Amino acid sequence: MDGVLSDITVDSDKIARIEPIGPDYEAQRREKGDEFFFALPSLVNMHTHSAMTLLRSAGSGLPLFRWLNEAIFPREAQLTPDDIYRGALDACEEMRQTGTTAFNDMYFSIGSTLRAAKETKLQANIALSVTDRNCEDKQLFARFLDSIHHKFEESGCSFSIAPHSIYTVSAHNLQMLADFAKEHQTLFHIHLSETQKEREDCLRENGVPPVVYLDRLGIFDKVGSKFIGAHSLWLDPTEIEILGSHHVTAVHCPNSNLKLGSGYRFLYTELRDAGVNVTLGTDGCASSDNLDMVEAMKVMSLLQKGIRNDPSVLPADEVLKVASNNGRKALGLPDNSIVEGNVADFFLISTNNRVFKNIEYINSTPTQIHQEFLNRLIYAADGNAVSQVIKQ
Numbered sequence: 034m035d036g037v038l039s040d041i042t043v044d045s046d047k048i049a050r051i052e053p054i055g056p057d058y059e060a061q062r063r064e065k066g067d068e069f070f071f072a073l074p075s076l077v078n079m080h081t082h083s084a085m086t087l088l089r090s091a092g093s094g095l096p097l098f099r100w101l102n103e104a105i106f107p108r109e110a111q112l113t114p115d116d117i118y119r120g121a122l123d124a125c126e127e128m129r130q131t132g133t134t135a136f137n138d139m140y141f142s143i144g145s146t147l148r149a150a151k152e153t154k155l156q157a158n159i160a161l162s163v164t165d166r167n168c169e170d171k172q173l174f175a176r177f178l179d180s181i182h183h184k185f186e187e188s189g190c191s192f193s194i195a196p197h198s199i200y201t202v203s204a205h206n207l208q209m210l211a212d213f214a215k216e217h218q219t220l221f222h223i224h225l226s227e228t229q230k231e232r233e234d235c236l237r238e239n240g241v242p243p244v245v246y247l248d249r250l251g252i253f254d255k256v257g258s259k260f261i262g263a264h265s266l267w268l269d270p271t272e273i274e275i276l277g278s279h280h281v282t283a284v285h286c287p288n289s290n291l292k293l294g295s296g297y298r299f300l301y302t303e304l305r306d307a308g309v310n311v312t313l314g315t316d317g318c319a320s321s322d323n324l325d326m327v328e329a330m331k332v333m334s335l336l337q338k339g340i341r342n343d344p345s346v347l348p349a350d351e352v353l354k355v356a357s358n359n360g361r362k363a364l365g366l367p368d369n370s371i372v373e374g375n376v377a378d379f380f381l382i383s384t385n386n387r388v389f390k391n392i393e394y395i396n397s398t399p400t401q402i403h404q405e406f407l408n409r410l411i412y413a414a415d416g417n418a419v420s421q422v423i424k425q
Contacts, residue, residue: 036399046425070381075134076326077360080263080284080314084120088319121149131416132380160195193220211255225262244272277307282363287332289316325416349407
């Protein structure tokens with residue numbers, strides 16, 4: 034752990050003890066056998082539609098709006114709650130196997146996703162995806178939201194509200210949903226500035242870009258730091274300043290953005306420096322094709338290096354923080370850094386994995402060993418390298 038050979042003792046759901054057992058790797062190999070494990074905090078998938086494992090790779094080659102209307106919405110209209118449970122169960126198993134133990138979901142039939150998360154012992158914020166169609170009878174919908182919120186309070190997972198986007202939810206309904214989020218202190222999860230078309234349409238229809246539009250509606254004043262903007266790709270300096278001043282969370286979904294041709298210039302440094310909590314997500318399997326957060330870390334880091342012509346930008350230890358600590362902060366989850374007394378929520382990778390076999394242990398410092406391992410994890414491996422997840 035952190036380049037130091039250690040024994041980690043887990044008692045119930047807590048890390049009870051961490052005991053360094055010395056730097057003599059060769060002696061330890063002779064005594065204990067030749068397999069050790071690297072331990073790392075588990076990852077958080079901050080934007081996905083888990084049941085879309087049922088639609089994996091659907092509509093490949095279509096841009097976002099055609100993809101939604103031709104490939105996704107017609108298929109989703111045929112899904113039953115049982116379908117969604119089975120799709121979400123597959124997603125939870127895939128996430129857990131690749132080192133992710135918490136996720137921020139956006140879909141419908143959310144009771145089905147809740148059931149899957151509980152069965153696989155994943156932590157989840159499960160957001161009900163809302164469009165104007167859901168809000169036609171506002172009193173009925175308000176009672177429905179209240180009943181769901183009460184059900185989730187007893188579940189161990191959290192519920193939040195997710196207006197799909199500014200182009201599927203009217204100004205009045207966005208404000209109504211923000212009022213609900215404020216009253217119940219839930220997260221407010223929305224697709225935001227995902228494409229250039231979304232931005233240009235908003236400028237044409239409202240005279241301002243999406244973030245300014247939401248600000249003028251009072252959304253940020255109502256929900257504040259509980260705002261989660263998935264994608265947050267097409268932003269100008271004024272919008273970044275607004276997001277930063279409210280300390281919102283932005284979710285980068287690099288694989289989905291690239292596959293749908295939505296864009297690639299995610300302004301990580303500017304958002305981070307403005308005070309935005311930047312996190313990482315895969316999006317659903319219909320657009321990202323998998324739920325592998327290790328792969329997503331690599332793509333995010335490489336994109337930042339490429340767009341800035343600087344190989345030092347977003348190094349391995351920083352992108353790991355984006356994919357783990359920052360996500361837990363956004364969801365209000367306890368710290369899972371691997372220290373005594375913390376919750377036991379981490380994953381293991383074997384030193385016998387071919388990617389990590391020939392790391393130099395004997396003549397390296399713990400810091401050098403740790404950094405070499407992280408570089409190989411982010412740039413040479415993927416989630417299939419995960420040997421085991423430790424989580425009660």
